[in-house]
Amino acid sequence: ALVAACPEIEKATFNGQWGDGSKNFPLPVLEVTKGECYRLRFLGLMSAAKPYFNVSIEGHSVQVLGQSSATTTAASEFSVRAGEGVDVILCANQSQNALQHDYSMTMKYVGQTGAKSFSGIVRYPQNVAVVAAAEQIGSPVLGKDKFDMSTCEVEYVFDMRDSIVDYKRPTIDLGGKASRQSADNIPLSNRKAALLVNDSYPGPLVEAIEGQLICVTVNNNFVSDPVSLHWHGQHMKGFPAFDGIYGVTQGAINPGESMVYRWRANAGTAWWHGHMQALQADKGLKGPIVIHAKNDPHKHLYSEERIVTLSDEWVDPGMCLRAEGAQPGNPVCAEIEKATWNGQWGDGSDEYPWPKVTVEQGKCYRLRFIGMMGQAQNFQIQIAGHNMTLIAVDGADVVPVQVSSFNLHAGERADIVVCADQEPGNYLMSSIYDLATFLETAPAPKLPRVDSSKFWAFLNYAGHT
Numbered sequence: 001a002l003v004a005a006c007p008e009i010e011k012a013t014f015n016g017q018w019g020d021g022s023k024n025f026p027l028p029v030l031e032v033t034k035g036e037c038y039r040l041r042f043l044g045l046m047s048a049a050k051p052y053f054n055v056s057i058e059g060h061s062v063q064v065l066g067q068s069s070a071t072t073t074a075a076s077e078f079s080v081r082a083g084e085g086v087d088v089i090l091c092a093n094q095s096q097n098a099l100q101h102d103y104s105m106t107m108k109y110v111g112q113t114g115a116k117s118f119s120g121i122v123r124y125p126q127n128v129a130v131v132a133a134a135e136q137i138g139s140p141v142l143g144k145d146k147f148d149m150s151t152c153e154v155e156y157v158f159d160m161r162d163s164i165v166d167y168k169r170p171t172i173d174l175g176g177k178a179s180r181q182s183a184d185n186i187p188l189s190n191r192k193a194a195l196l197v198n199d200s201y202p203g204p205l206v207e208a209i210e211g212q213l214i215c216v217t218v219n220n221n222f223v224s225d226p227v228s229l230h231w232h233g234q235h236m237k238g239f240p241a242f243d244g245i246y247g248v249t250q251g252a253i254n255p256g257e258s259m260v261y262r263w264r265a266n267a268g269t270a271w272w273h274g275h276m277q278a279l280q281a282d283k284g285l286k287g288p289i290v291i292h293a294k295n296d297p298h299k300h301l302y303s304e305e306r307i308v309t310l311s312d313e314w315v316d317p318g319m320c321l322r323a324e325g326a327q328p329g330n331p332v333c334a335e336i337e338k339a340t341w342n343g344q345w346g347d348g349s350d351e352y353p354w355p356k357v358t359v360e361q362g363k364c365y366r367l368r369f370i371g372m373m374g375q376a377q378n379f380q381i382q383i384a385g386h387n388m389t390l391i392a393v394d395g396a397d398v399v400p401v402q403v404s405s406f407n408l409h410a411g412e413r414a415d416i417v418v419c420a421d422q423e424p425g426n427y428l429m430s431s432i433y434d435l436a437t438f439l440e441t442a443p444a445p446k447l448p449r450v451d452s453s454k455f456w457a458f459l460n461y462a463g464h465t
């Protein structure tokens with residue numbers, strides 16, 4: 001099945017670098033000095049056993065060294081096979097005039113199902129000024145130094161780090177058999193390469209009062225992911241440069257760099273997520289935002305609040321959620337695998353207990369539902385035995401209306417008042433991915449079966465187990 005989903009080869013690197021000649025991905029360069037001869041030790045570090053590369057260098061022929069190094073063969077092209085070393089002698093005897101310093105190096109991949117060509121450059125670096133200018137290209141990131149942090153009214157620091165987690169319950173530690181495991185103790189089939197903020201999933205809550213100046217210092221300590229963060233539902237009035245849309249409002253915050261996002265908060269339930277590419281949110285880069293209204297018209301309806309985030313979960317979003325991902329024709333990925341409530345999936349087992357939203361009998365709660373899904377279009381939400389009153393949608397107050405169920409689409413927020421006015425107990429909270437339900441029992445042509453489209457939690461009365 002993997003073969004059908006993955007191309008035989010995506011990219012090839014030359015000394016760890018792939019390039020297409022663009023600004024962000026320059027061609028890999030092999031520098032030579034005119035008049036010198038070089039022994040080039042090519043090593044085929046490819047993981048697939050059969051294929052190989054045919055290498056040629058424009059305007060140059062090489063001497064391929066035999067096994068004993070005593071014999072050489074002149075060649076304009078030579079092969080590098082997986083796991084093998086090939087030594088060739090290249091004499092830098094070209095670059096006759098000032099006009100040509102670069103000679104293209106072609107690495108032709110010869111695979112089992114097709115061929116693909118990758119490029120590099122053999123360079124005679126005479127033009128020092130041009131090289132120096134190319135090295136000065138940086139990325140436009142707004143730093144701490146240009147901004148007076150003392151004006152911030154609410155401050156957060158986001159420490160971004162790579163992590164290995166169990167995709168069914170990434171960071172929550174419930175103790176006993178449901179403890180958070182170290183990477184090597186997580187079952188292989190659950191192991192997920194995650195991108196986390198402050199070692200937490202969902203990421204940290206950003207909470208403020210309407211009108212306050214929020215400052216979020218993002219320290220990108222990822223190994224290799226450049227990032228930008230979008231504050232979904234925050235209007236950024238007067239602060240458009242901090243909307244976090246890579247390529248539109250800002251350049252990337254590269255690993256090792258920082259940026260201070262800042263804006264005046266507008267009331268409502270919102271959320272933040274990575275906006276460099278969608279997959280970063282699916283790897284864990286997302287969290288809730290709660291901005292309390294100065295004058296909440298619905299304040300008399302509740303005394304307490306709870307956040308309820310819902311998200312679909314993937315062990316390898318990179319495999320399943322790309323353009324060719326979980327959709328007809330892809331035999332690898334189902335329409336949905338798992339979904340979490342506040343970062344927790346459960347089936348009632350000792351290892352994966354049910355997620356709970358705990359309340360106290362007699363109190364009324366504002367439940368701030370946030371649909372943080374990346375692939376699932378919609379969850380239908382119901383709570384057994386309790387009335388639900390919808391008071392806000394996508395951060396905007398609405399005339400309160402009683403509902404027996406509601407839809408939460410990807411990115412949407414719904415604020416629901418629920419009163420714990422029943423006998424103490426555990427009451428089912430169900431979220432159903434309605435569009436995938438038929439796939440549980442009746443796989444359609446080219447749509448893989450799903451294990452489940454229903455993901456459960458319980459409204460738990462405190463003290464009742």
Ligand SMILES: [Cu+2]
Pocket residue numbers: 230232273411
């Ligand atoms: Cu968004």
